[in-house]
Amino acid sequence: MIRTRFAPSPTGYLHIGGVRTALFCYLFAKKHHGQFILRIDDTDQQRNVEEALQPILDGLHWLGIDWDEGPEIGGQHQPYYQSQRSAKYQAAVEELLRRGFAYRDFAKPEEIQVEREAAVAEKKTFTYSRRWMAETDAGIKKFEEEGRQGVVRLKMPREGKLIINDLIRGQVEFDWATEQDHVIQRTDGSFIYHLANIVDDEDFEISHVIRAEEHLSNTPRQIFMIQSLGYRLPEYAHLPFVAEPGSKTKLSKRKLDKYLKNKDFAKLMNHGKSIADRLGLETTADGFNPVIVDFYRQVGYLPEAIVNAMALVGWALDDKTEFFLMKDLIRDFSLEGVTKGAASFDPQKLFAFQEKHILTKTVGEKVTLCMPFLEKSQSVCVKRNATFLSALVNAAGDRIKVAGDILDFIDFFTPDKALSYNETDVAKRLTPESLPLLTDFRNRLAQHDDFSHEALERLMQQFLDEKQIKVNEIIHALRVAVTGKGVGLGMFDTLEILGKESVLKRIDRALAR
């Protein structure tokens, strides 16, 4: 049975790089009819674990990355929180000690630091002298009488090689001598991640450890523990990490200021922010930015677009296929298709996937997606029914890229007498030449009852023929009069959707300016 796991720490947000790792773990498991497990790495006893975990769970649910065992649903290997698994870690530490693969150490941090700095000065690999190592009760007692506090360290081999057969990178060699005697249990008795990690993987029967490349260097010490405890060695697959836009540096949530200097990233952010502002959402950089999944949910991206985009950061099926839904990915995913080099997060490409995916949605689906955004809008709105919204969404067509873009058309919901005007457009389009024509056309409209798109277009054509003018000479003025803006939907769609009463009121108001 193939079993993979994703092991986030409760940090309060789901990072886009984490999504990619979780997705690949999920896809690999599902592809092979296996199971995907979610485990929570909360070994450093944070408070508010539940609170900091919820956004991560919500994000995964939203994306459709569902787990077979883990928080909320439990499973046969529970608990899935590392903070609740101390007894197992304690047993493992004791076993390591008993077998002589670990020892108690009483060095003070500053004493280790002196040795480490000496090694750096000599440009050599740091190797701990084991001066404060205690392997007997007498030794332990002696150090304790000096007032020293002990930790448990791994007694790493100091010769020979380790060869890791990585499913993505092939054979990777390490010299044991370059590895260090890492701490696995702290002075206060708590456990270090690497220890907890391998104990859990064994306990959860994880067959494939699929994680980001930054863990490759940590693998030797984990394998040492696995072998020392007689556990089964999982397969390893180290993914390239997701890098910053236009760079090869690992993407991090902290460097938002830097990313915003990237024009494409800034564009994505500003688009999202303009929607969030109109919804009255908090947009502090800490919780609202394109590195965090919740950003996309809040402004109305499609989860399938995010999944599609992230799947192709570091993976490809062939030289042409780019559109994938989750089911396609499960069918087509393979570790052979995973790239080795770090792949940078491309905001433009992600947006392009959003455009492609929303194109597949019906008007009805888009209405459902847009509705919550209108309901949350801060603007003063006229109540409109579902038919009205359908007509609007239909006319808007592919102008609605994300659900929040419906707010671009908020003027359709504004009371006629509260319509705001873009003064630049007014100055440019409501000219002495166009105003008389607009007045004439307004009167035609007043005598006309059929406000269907087709009828209005015929009416306009008649008008143009009679006046011997081109459509350009009036239509821009008409648009500004009716919507207050120089850009918008098709003109006849606009008139039809607004309806006769509204259109006349708006034109009159513009003419009265």
Place this chain on the structure above:
RNA sequence: GGCCCCGUCGUCUAGCGGUUAGGACACGGCCCUUUCAAGGCCGCGGCACGGGUUCGAUUCCCGUCGGGGUCACCA
């Protein structure tokens, strides 16, 4: 600094000894057009460098350079 990983258009990538080095996003131009989108067509643009191996290297090997990761009583 030690160790490890990586290196094809600006970006994501296909390529697994012989290709006019393919696609996508972005960008530029043209067409369509009532604005804005969308769509159609065309274009720009790449194998980091130097040695080998080979009849032949983007592809295999070595080195150089460049980028990155990791070396915590963080995960």
